[in-house]
Each structure stands twice: as structure tokens, then as C-alpha cells.
Amino acid sequence: MAILEISNLCIEFPTRRGVLSAVEHLSLSIEAGEILGIVGESGAGKSLTGNAIVGLLEPPGHVTGGVILLNGQDITHLSDAEMRKVRGAQIGVIFQDPLTSLDPLYTIGQQLVQTIQTHMDLSRADAKRRAIDLLVEVGIPAPERRFDAYPHEFSGGMRQRVVIALALCCDPCLIIADEPTTALDVSVQAQIIALLKRLAREKGVATMLVTHDMGVIAEAADRVAVIYSGRLAEIGEVRSVIDTPKHPYTKGLMDSIPQIGQNLELLPNIPGAMPRLDSRPDGCAFNPRCEKAKAVCREKMSGLFTAGEKKQMAACWVYAGGDEYA
Amino acid sequence: MINFISKRLIQSLIVMLVVALISFFLFNFVGDPVSNMVGQETTIKDMNALRERLGLNDPFLVQFGRFLGDALHGDFGISYRLQRPVEELIAERMPATLELVFVSAVFAVVLGISGGLFTGLKRNHWFSKFILTSSLVGVSLPTFIIGILLIYIFAVKLNWLPSFGRGDVVKLAGGWSTGLLTLSGWKAIILPAITLALYQMTLILRIIRSEMLEVMRTDFIKFARARGLKSRDINYGHALKNTLIPVITVTGLQVGSLIAFSIITETVFQWPGMGSLFIQAVQFADVPVMSAYLVLVAFFFVLINLIVDLLYFVVDPRLRAEIKG
Structure with missing residues (x-):
């Protein structure tokens, strides 16, 4: 059974100029020990999906449909x-910026112990022992000494490790990592990715890795879901999506990543921009930018069709011959 | 740390010296002290003799040095009007003012913080809107009008509380007289304390509110929520503590102004404190009292600022690190 199963999730923002639907009929699932990458442009709805799972959507945003099963x-x-009892206990969340994710006025030890004691019935001493074990686990050197240090005494990478330790406090079965490496430099990024991978392998944690960085996805994820304008565009094994993208948007995305050793005058790009939520076209949201757009693309939204091997699926009429995923 | 404190102490000393200089100048600018002291039929020769005897012909620095030395011993001279040593007058009046300031500071801080927290956390609650609207009254109405209104309602119409004075006072050891041990003393302090506190309370309330709104949007509060911490821990432990630095700054300065601006409240309620002493001194050009008052208020300000600086270190570990490093 999947740890996380989302089906038909819809998120809407009522505004003065009408209701904006930020996420539409999104379905995906994550197995134990699996890392699912979620990619998309800014505003595509990746972070919203993560926030919706833990019930932290900023009002007026709210879930209007679908089911989230944990x-x-x-x-x-x-x-x-x-x-509140699910957050932190069963689901751990990691945010983008480790520099601002920790309360500057408390030692990391205090923050760890507070989180542990909120969810687990442990004495102070036991909670402290657990906190130190966690610091060891995320690779913080000399944890006993660092226990009483304040966040400003850590480097960015070390702080992100503390943030991960905080997310792991109560052995969650699911981690939602929202751009966990974006604010870090490349070598630290690699360390944090390695850490997330190790946690997934060793502890069987299901991980939802939200990012816009294809490199991070390629490095860390087992499967990847591509989101465009609040809708799932493509989902599948990470290698097959990267090597043989099926959805025209994913193809454009892959083509726009320059290859090492390639001599380019101009970077290939997808013409146009993602539509605003209040001016999404009828049919497929990508149709104005799509070379292969047909009449049907401008009228009806495509379902999710099998495209390629290994359960790779794309929401595109081009693959309408394949099996449709409910 | 010690380095920092001594630096602040030296700065405080400089401020006090400047204030002392200004209050020393008062003697020379507000009329000739000798002609204030003698009768009309004194001869010029006698006046010169008196001037010589009082040391007024000495060089400026010598006179200032003497003023400082006396002030350090608590000697500010004799009040022209009451013909009594100024330090005695002030010692008599100070307890009344400090008690009034203390009660209104507690009032302002407690109500200001709780009101600020409530309006910051429950932004759209009807009561928040009510508090914010009525807090505008506190900011915009002048103190004396509020005082007179309160007297009209609670003393004249309802006859619940006295309209003036301190009520019964009890003498404590060391010459301190307190009204906080008698029922009539408490009754008497309520109206002036509210009058004095209202403005500071609204200010603290509004600062806490805007700081809370800001802090609640930060990543570490979001992350604290995402860890499933109890909202009590988030609101008071994490959010409130992070609003404290600006709040301490403003509250500290405001306590200073409470002392300085208790003048108006004391006048409205005929409160026998330093403020009313000062007002009377101004009316009679009683320079020794005025200059002593000036030095004293400056001293309180400097002291409070010093305490505020030290409180920063208690609250914010980042500052402690800066000083260490």
C-alpha cells in the first residue's frame, strides 16, 4: 500500500475577481522508501500541493475536492x-530556506526537544538523547557540543541538516521537502540529496521532493511528476521521463537544459509563458505554446494516458490511443 | 560583555555631564541669581560682596565643578520659593511620582501586550477591530482631556473614585511614603494611572500587533506549524519572543516619558509628585528645583536606556555572539 495517495486534489483561491483554481484534479502516490520528485515552474502549484497535504494552505486557499490518504x-x-498531531509526527516538512526556518532565539537543542516532547511522551533527558541521535543521523559533527548552539552559529548546509533532523523528530513515514536545496550551494546540495536518499533507503521514508531543479530530480528522485498550471502533465520513472519525455511540455523543458560540451548560440526555450490562473485557456493549459496542438486540445482537457514503458503517463491527446488512467 | 557595559557606562556619563551643564546654565540664563535673592534696597556693594561670597565671580569651570560636586552629593541648593533644600523637596515628592509611574507602566505593559497579542493573532475578530478603533482614541486625545473626562465620569457623576490627591499614605523606613498599602491610596491612584498609561498602552499594543503580524509570516513560524507544535508554544514561545526587541526598546523609552510627562497628569489630578513640584517651580522661576528636576529625569532616562541595552542581550543570542566575537 502506498504511504501517500492523492486522488483528484483540487485547490481553489476565492478572490474578488472570481475563484482561481490553483490545482486541478491532481492524482499521485508515493510508496514507502520512494522519492517522488515534483517539478514545475513557479506558480505551477507544487508547493501548494505540499502545503495542502499537511493542512497548511494559506487562507483563502482551500481544498475543494479530492482525497488525501496517508x-x-x-x-x-x-x-x-x-x-496538528499528524504534522511533525507522521509527516515531516522541510522548507526551502534553512537560514530562516529556525527560530533565532532558541538553541537547536531546545527546538528539537520541544518538537519531540510535543509528539512523544518522553522525559527531558530521553528527548535530549533522542535529539542527539537525530543530529548524529543527519551528520552533524560533535552533536553534544552543538546541541546548545544557536542557529546563527551554523552554516547554511548544517542548518538544513538541523531542519531535516527537526522534520525527522518523530519518525515520520512521509517527508515533504519543499525546495530543500535551492538556497544551498552545489556541493552542499549534493550532501543534502545524499542524506535524503539515505533516509528513504534506510528508514523507508516516503519522500515528496518539490523542486524546479531538474538536476536535483535526476540525482535524487525515483519517479517524477511534472506539473503545469496546476495540472499533472506527466508522471513516470525518473530516467524514462528525462530520457524520453512524452508530454510536449516536458520535452520542451528537457530541451531547454543545456548539455555539457554542447556549443550553443541560443538556449532553446518554449515560446510564451505559463498562463495566469485567471486566463487559463480551454482544453489543455499548454495548447497555446504547443507545436502539436490539435483542435481537440483547445476544447477538452486530456486525461492521463499511458505513454511509453514503465507506467510513464502523460496528459496529452497525442497519446489518446493508450490506456487512460482513471 | 564587560567591555560593552563599560562603553555604555561612559556614554551614559557623557550624557549626564551634558545635561548637568545645561541645567547649570539655567542659573545664569534665567535671571541673575543674586538679584533673585536680595531685597530691593540692597546696595550694589552688598550685592557684589554676596556675589563674591557665593563664588559667582569664580571662573566658569570652577563654578561648574562646584555644581557637579554638590550634585553628586545630592546637594542641589535651596529652593527660592520654599526656602528648603531641593533634595529634601524631591525626596518628599519622588515616591508619589514613582508609584504613579510604576502602576501605570504595569497597566500599560500588561494591557498593551495582551491587547497586541489578541489583535495580532485574531486579526478579523470583532473584538480586535473594536480594540484597534478605540486605541485610536488613546493615541489622539490629549492626556489632560482624558484625565478630565475620567474625573467627570468616575469622580463627579458616579462618585466611585476621588478626583484628586493620593489618599492616605503610609510612611515606610527610609522616608518613603506609599499609598499602595491603603484602600484610599489605591482608589486615588486608579484614575491618574489610567490617564498616564493610556497613550503608552496604545503604543505598545500597536507595536506588538504589527510585529506579531510580521513574525507570524516568517518561515520559522511556518516551520514550527509544520512540526505540529502547539499553537500556545508557537504564539507565546516563538512569535511573542521574537517581537520583544522592538517592544523592549519602545517600552523602555516610554517608561522614561512616563516619568517626564507625568507633569500633566499630576497637575490634572493634583497628584503631590515631582511633576507638580516642577510646574510650581516654573511658575516661580525656582531655578534650583528646575535644574535638579532636569538632572533627575535625565538620570532616569539614562538608567532605563542602560537596562534596555542589557535586556537585548538576555533576549537575543545573536547580540551576545557579536559582543563575544
């Missing part, structure tokens, strides 16, 4: 109090 339990419409 270990088979429906967590879509839990009350705030019930959701």
Missing part, C-alpha cells in the same frame, strides 16, 4: 487539532 487514512478534512 497510510490509508483520510486526512483531507481533519480538524486543526487532529491535523
